[in-house]
Amino acid sequence: MASPRVAPPADSILDLTPDAALERLSQWVAARGLPRFRTEQMHRRLWVQPIASWQDATELPVTVREALDLELPLRRLAEELSELSSDGTRKFLWRLDDGEAVESVLIPSGTRRTLCISSQAGCALGCVFCATGRMGFRRNLSPFEIAGQVREVILRDPADKPSNIVFMGMGEPLLNWPGVDTALTILNRPEGLGIGARHITVSTVGIIPGMEKLAARPEQFRLAISLHAPTAERRLAIMPIEKKYDLKAVLEAASAFRKRITFEYVMIAGKNDSDQDADALATLANKQGALVNLLPLHPGGAPGLEATPPNRIKNFASRLQARGVEAVVRRSRGLDIQAACGQLAGKSGGPTA
Numbered sequence: 001m002a003s004p005r006v007a008p009p010a011d012s013i014l015d016l017t018p019d020a021a022l023e024r025l026s027q028w029v030a031a032r033g034l035p036r037f038r039t040e041q042m043h044r045r046l047w048v049q050p051i052a053s054w055q056d057a058t059e060l061p062v063t064v065r066e067a068l069d070l071e072l073p074l075r076r077l078a079e080e081l082s083e084l085s086s087d088g089t090r091k092f093l094w095r096l097d098d099g100e101a102v103e104s105v106l107i108p109s110g111t112r113r114t115l116c117i118s119s120q121a122g123c124a125l126g127c128v129f130c131a132t133g134r135m136g137f138r139r140n141l142s143p144f145e146i147a148g149q150v151r152e153v154i155l156r157d158p159a160d161k162p163s164n165i166v167f168m169g170m171g172e173p174l175l176n177w178p179g180v181d182t183a184l185t186i187l188n189r190p191e192g193l194g195i196g197a198r199h200i201t202v203s204t205v206g207i208i209p210g211m212e213k214l215a216a217r218p219e220q221f222r223l224a225i226s227l228h229a230p231t232a233e234r235r236l237a238i239m240p241i242e243k244k245y246d247l248k249a250v251l252e253a254a255s256a257f258r259k260r261i262t263f264e265y266v267m268i269a270g271k272n273d274s275d276q277d278a279d280a281l282a283t284l285a286n287k288q289g290a291l292v293n294l295l296p297l298h299p300g301g302a303p304g305l306e307a308t309p310p311n312r313i314k315n316f317a318s319r320l321q322a323r324g325v326e327a328v329v330r331r332s333r334g335l336d337i338q339a340a341c342g343q344l345a346g347k348s349g350g351p352t353a
């Protein structure tokens with residue numbers, strides 16, 4: 001196995017924020033003595049009306065298209081696999097320029113189309129219930145490699161344009177802050193993909209420096225905490241990150257968010273699903289005003305773990321609700337194609353935060 005890399009490939013025009021890309025294009029246009037309106041025509045083609053290559057920008061002269069292809073090429077993610085689940089969920093496996101692979105999952109539900117995107121190839125954090133954690137860390141994704149997952153889905157079928165984005169694919173987004181910071185701008189800005197901040201959720205195990213940076217952004221992106229246990233001791237048994245950023249400190253950092261936060265809680269038999277766990281979780285959720293998403297454990301994490309039976313999940317949810325917590329039991333989506341939470345492993349046919 002090749003050793004993990006820490007840096008993504010060199011920047012491209014699609015790795016820049018929309019403002020920085022506009023600046024670069026306008027310099028390019030000026031250097032060639034082209035009329036200024038060409039800058040705006042080119043800029044729209046990055047994210048607003050994306051194209052597969054400059055050759056498709058038929059509003060531009062052929063000579064300009066050819067020069068752009070050579071000098072400011074539009075990067076792509078190679079679709080290696082697209083699998084459709086019997087419940088309509090679609091999983092994509094993208095091959096990156098250096099051979100690494102990441103996955104995205106498109107989950108349609110009514111008029112909403114949520115795309116679950118990856119922020120790293122692999123993950124260093126080793127949560128015991130997660131197949132990505134078992135891959136180990138490969139490298140951070142560049143801004144394009146993150147936002148480009150959405151771009152590729154739109155290029156493939158504009159009708160699939162996601163209405164919501166969740167950073168719950170492979171990797172811990174807040175350990176790749178430079179990439180995620182720029183990708184959030186591209187996703188949200190009208191000159192980018194134009195997806196409202198309240199429709200973009202960053203899910204973290206609780207990387208406190210990254211949470212502080214996210215909280216400092218002016219947009220109201222949503223925050224989900226992968227909590228998975230209501231006490232430090234319980235959490236340490238399934239999430240090694242507890243050693244570095246403990247539960248109490250993570251919850252204090254979460255208080256800086258102006259929007260309501262969500263606790264993600266994967267239900268593991270005998271590990272975090274007792275009545276006492278429910279009561280301790282209710283206390284935390286009430287203190288934070290957090291919504292609780294209860295997730296069934298999916299195959300693919302540690303072999304020794306067992307899923308909490310559905311009835312027990314229901315009782316756990318009822319116990320939370322009886323204590324005034326808004327708790328939702330999430331349906332498993334894409335199980336038959338290994339696209340459900342904790343199952344993305346970056347291989348053909350084959351875990352996540």
Ligand code: SF4
Pocket residue numbers: 123124125126127130131132133134169170171172205226351352353
């Ligand atoms: S759950 Fe998230 S943070 Fe934990 S190992 Fe999986 S990808 Fe990494």
